[in-house]
Amino acid sequence: MLVANWFALLVLFIAATGLFLARTWRWQIIFTAVQYATVFWFVQTQAGIAIGAVKLITGWMVCAVIVLSHPGSTSSEEKEALLPPEQFFRLVTISIALALSLAAAGNLSNWLGVSFPLAWGALFLIGTGLIVLGFTSQPFRIILGLLTTLAGFEMVYVTVEKSVLVAGLLAGVNLSLGLVGAYYLTLQAQEETE
């Protein structure tokens, strides 16, 4: 279990970093979906497989809703270089988030009595989500940032509150966020067509 937790944490780091660095919407969605798979792993260690499955299915449904409504990548997005100069600064920023979350994870782990990988992963997701929110004004990326922050929070919150209603309402919040994102994308596509 311990090794699996560390492996899940590694995948979570890659997914969250990838989400922040990715330039195309397809990769961003793929990284988000992978991120939800790691959230499932950590949640099921704390609240059982049923609640974990709720998080996983909700997360993947949100990804599916956004994919279905996405008009497709814009040409400017696809033509960008693989590692433009700004990516370096993004990488530095995410490294700072990694270091800060590492510094705070010990305290959180002791306070709530949760495993260290879970605490570190949750804080890193919250941090990455906030960074994504700070870096963009695009509705699509803002929704992904909010989903990432909430995913990190849910990983921690599930250790203290295992109510089915809370899980259901949080799933409702995630799905509604996905719907809002999908609606924004549809409006944006209409605007571009006009």
Added chain:
Amino acid sequence: MNAPFIWIFLPAALAILLLLFRNARLNAIIGGFFCLFLAITAFLLPIDAALSLGQFNLKIAPAVNLLGRRLTLENADRALLVFLYGMTSLWFLASASVETKPHFVPTGLVLTALLISALAVEPFLYAALLIELAVLFITLILAASTHRPGKGALRFLIFQTLALPFILFSGWLLTGLEANPGDVASVTRAVTLLGLGFSLLLAVFPFYTWIPMLAEENPPYLIGFILWTLTTISTFFGLGFLDRYTWLRESPDFLTALQLVSVVMIASGGLLAAFQRHLGRLFGYAVIIETGFSLFAIGLGGQYGFTSFLLLLVPRALALALWAYTLSILTANSPKMELEALRSAGRSRPYAAVALALAILSLSGLPMLASFAAHLAIWNAAADLSFSLAIWILIGSFGLTIATLRILFNLFVPSENTPWQTQETWGQKIFLSLGGLAMFLFGLFPQWAIALWTTLPPLFQRLGQ
């Protein structure tokens, strides 16, 4: 029959029905009278008490079970139900005489029902989740009305969503502290998280930037209704925390922090309002100032503070509704809300221009107008606490007064192309006259503003004792 069915599920069901109608005026009349009926019902019918109507015996149960949790509306909630549905009925009925989308009333009904369910859910900290769902619903309404996601709407979504984790987590911490309020480390953590959560939720300084942006980007009537309902319900949600936790309610540090942050909101809102050239943004700053006044009243603590808070509610609701209504009329021909675009508009719509001035002056606390009594009570208390606090609060109010003078000058500036006339419809003239009259009546008889809260059972068990 149970209370959540009447005041939560029925309005939601009617909203779904009204979505089928494409006639905004019909929806406004049906929705308006239905909300009035709900307000009267809440006023007349006690909850969880037997009532004999001739041969019939009626008893409204207070709770309904939902997914293992309860939605509860008790007798103590009746005053709030009367206030919310009474004011909502005014918003809806008045919307019949201005241009609104057909979905305004159905979405308004859903929003009201959702926010009331947030106050009714037990355990009460789940309210944060329902408020978040309401926020997401609002985001959809706003996007549908403007056909694009504005920057204000996105910022609104971010700040409100970020409030959720803080409130949920602090709720969990506070539940643990009920047994052991002496644990200083946990108290500090809980208060910090709670403060951050409510700062984001109530758009407290410095998280209030989205309010003017949202008010600038969206139709004034829609945004007026949304800002009024959301801030009112969120404030009552916050009061629920204070009512429940004595140590929080009686903490001098917490009350002082609340006073300071609210004074910053009032002063900064007033100063920024004084320089605004966009009437929508000005409306946003007025909402910020009013939230500041509410928080300051709560921060005063005790019965005086709570009574001052209650005294603010009705005049503010009326003034904001009148303001949004007049803006809808003044911008009927041109959607622009800049002062330049509305130059001399008062000469063609004098009723609306005068009502607008009355609404803003009332919110700035001018004597004889509706909010004066509440503002005077707060100014007095602030002056007792600290002279500088009182001065900053007065500066905030004065900012709104300056804004009114600038608006009046622009609206009535002589223009050769705009002769004196009244372009308002009869319906609009009636609502504007009633609104203006209400501003004076509540100013002359301030006890009316609090009558609702004193006539019905007290809303909170411990607050204001």
